[in-house]
Amino acid sequence: MAAAGTILSSEEDGATVLRAEGEWLVVTAAELDRRLRDLRMPQDRQVTFDLSRIERLDSSGAWLLLRTEHELTTRGNRVELANLQPRFAPLFDQVRARGVTEPLPHPVPPHYTLVGFLERIGRVTTLLLNRVYDILGFTGLVTVTILKLLRQPRRLRLVATLAQMEVVGLDAMPIVGLLSFLIGVVMAYQGADQLRRFGAEIYTVNLLGVSILRELGVLLTAIIIAGRSGSAFTAQIGTMQVNEEIDALRTLGLDPVEVLVLPRLFGLGITLPLLVFYADFMGILGGGLMCWLVLDINIPNFLTQLQTAVSETTLWVGVVKAPFFAAIIALVGCYEGLNVTRSAESVGRLTTQSVVESIFFVIVTDAAFSIVFSVLKV
Secondary structure, three states, X not given: OOOEOEEEEEEEOOEXXXXXXXXXXXXXXXXXXXXXXXXXXXXXXXXXXXXEEEEEEOXXXXXXXXXXXXXXXXXXXXXXEEOOOHHHHHHHHHHHHHOOOOOOOOOOOHHHOHHHHHHHXXXXXXXXXXXXHHHHXXXXXXXXXXXXXXXXXXXXXXXXXXXXXXXXXXXXXXXXXXXXXXXXXXXXXXXXXXXXXXXXXXXXXXXXXXXXXHHHHHHHHHHHHHHHHHHHHHHXXXXXXXXXXXXXXXXXXXXXXXXXXXXXXXXXXXXXXXXXXXXXXHHHHHHHHHHHHHHOOOHHHHHXXXXXXXXXXXXXXXXXXXXXXXXXXXXXXXXXXXXXXOOHHHHHHHHHHHHHHHHHHHHHHHHHHHHHHHHHOO
């Protein structure tokens, strides 16, 4: 193992010899700088740096040596750098050309500057717009394929669609139900804690019913499905892309959109609205139990207050969003899967990107629906 960098001083033939040994690297620069500054050299004296025993050297070590040479020369000493190994000479020349009176500048990342920050925002915005454009193009391709399928319904892969309905719908019920139930419990508890200050605990039921049926039920379900099923779509199709199975489908004359995308799109489009109904029920159930335990509102009174607080419109406002969210999750997941290159790194990166994009577009679409329903006063 190489020795850490050090400097040894000795007197030879009326001159001071400083022997640099070991590793002169950035990790030892602080200690080497302290030792060099502790050296006490008389003026007008010959000083020789013996560099023959330096084992490793980087720009920090070279800068320390050249800085010491410059300081001693400024004080009137005659300084010589001796026995420099040829492999280190280009580094010394480069550091000397940059100047040694000031420390080497720490590299500033480009995005730390105002111009770099603005450039980064512009680049990210351009990438986002290009991504939206590409996804819209893929949506158009899927739409054309669906129109072709309507003319030949027998081409629909019913078994694959049913299998996807089981995977993305039935198998997702435990996690969707549990999280919706807990969200209902939290909403009821937090709402009751705030409304109790005004003596309006009964309106916890109103808060619970409207928030879950209009927003939280469908939004929470879509986010869970985006993380659970959307990522699975990307990983499955991406792995097929890596294994060249997509190319094999095209060689056999099969359309990957028809074989892989449409069953997932139809399966999720049918099951997500049903999952939203289920999530709404579990959220209301959790909130009702919490109202019963904390506020002493029994179930008949809870249901009566809930009936006065919400209407059929409140329920359908939430459910009508589900097919749109399902289309977003399926299209983004399949699109990213088809974009995978032949590497495991690409599968992981685009799977993560698929989840992020799906959730982003779901929330943007939900905001758009809220504006439309507000304008329509629904």
